[in-house]
Amino acid sequence: MVRGIEPKLEPKVSDFSKHMVSGQFDSLTPKSWNILLGNELAMQLGVSVGDKIIVIVPQLRATPFGSVPLVRSFHVTGIYSLGMHDYDANLALINMQDAEALRSLAGPTGIRLKLDNLWNAAPVAHELSDKLGDIYSVRTWMQDNANFFSAISMEKLVMGIILSLIVLVAVINLVSMLMMLVTDKQAEIAILRTLGTTPRSIMGMFMVQGVLVGLVGIGFGVGLGSLLSWQLPNIVDWIQDVFHVQFLSPDVYYISQVPSRLEWHDVLWVTVVTFAFSLLATLYPAWRASRTQPAQALRYE
Structure with a gap:
């Protein structure tokens, strides 16, 4: 897809100018017939900055030799890389005036808006659609990337289920550990009971021990997990550079980098x-410990 843009206004709605691999974004001057390509599209075409490419427009024009499509030669003056396959492999940028001349248009065929809050795109689009009527089509970034975000939502749900199962296993392990401790300390519990310790105190002892174990695990988990989440992009880049592997293939996952933001x-x-x-995992083992009968526990001691 070839898109006509105004180079001076484009940075207000996109980041193409910040992701130039080679060449200059400002080279898209009117009537220069220059073009910017995504890095993957440039690789597919086998071109680089300074080369020429032929753009064929699917619009026929009448000539003495019959109807032929519109053909125009462009100079490749820049290559960008957004890290998203759909853009890097399928989008080329030219000056808006060149696009109008190429298609014999009197003006632009679309307007793109950038909001301060991207999550307001849906209500703003709905409001614009009501005001403009059916003559104009209004689309949001959510609609353009619906399949991608649907896949992310599904992966997030699956990851939530997996993490819940991991937490469940950890809780079961904590319960098992405390139950083994209660069984192992039957004699000590019985002695404490004979010395006048109340069942509530016995229960409190094991609850405190279980909570302390949980706090230690939470501390290590939160600390290590936060550190990894904070440095995840750098860690992934280091692994890819050292072992020459790629975790995310752009043509499969639409992105080439692992984004991470610590919330x-x-x-x-x-x-x-x-x-x-x-805390809940400590209740049953602690209750079992508080129900220990001194006579039965000390019978074989």
């Missing part, structure tokens, strides 16, 4: 939920 409210939420699970 502290998510960290806090996970910490609170994990602590609650660890």
Whole structure:
């Protein structure tokens, strides 16, 4: 796809100028017939900065030799890389005036808007659609990338289920450890009971021990997980450079880098939920310990 843009206004709605691999973004001057290509598209065509390419427009024009498509030669003056396969492999940029001349248009055929809050795209699009009517088509970035975000939502759901199962296994391990501890300390519990320790105190002892184990695990997990999440892009890049592997193939996953952003409210939420699970996991073993009968526990001692 070839898109006509205004180089001076384009940085307000996109980041093409910040992702130039070679060449100059400002080279798209009017009537220069220059073109910018994505790095993957340039590789497919086997061209680089300074080469010429032929653009064929699927629009016929009448000539003495019959109807022929519109053909125009362009100079490749820049190559960009956004890290998204759909753009890097399928999009070329030219000056808007050149695009209008190429298609014999009197003006632009579309306007792109960039909002301060990208999540307001849907309500703004709905409002514009109501005001403009059916003559104009209004689309959002969510609609253009619906399949991609649907896949991400599904992966997020699956990851949530997997993480929940991991937490469940950890809770079961904590319960098992405390149950083994209660069984191993039957004699000591019985002695404490004979000395006057109340069942509530016995239960509190094992609950405190279980909570301490949970807090240690939460501390290590949150600390290590936050550190890895914070440095994940750098870690992935280092692994790819050292072992010459690529975790994300752009033509499969649409992106070539692993994005990571540490959300502290998510960290806090996970910490609170994990602590609650660890607290609940101590209840049954602690209750079993408080129900220990001194006579039965000391019978074979």
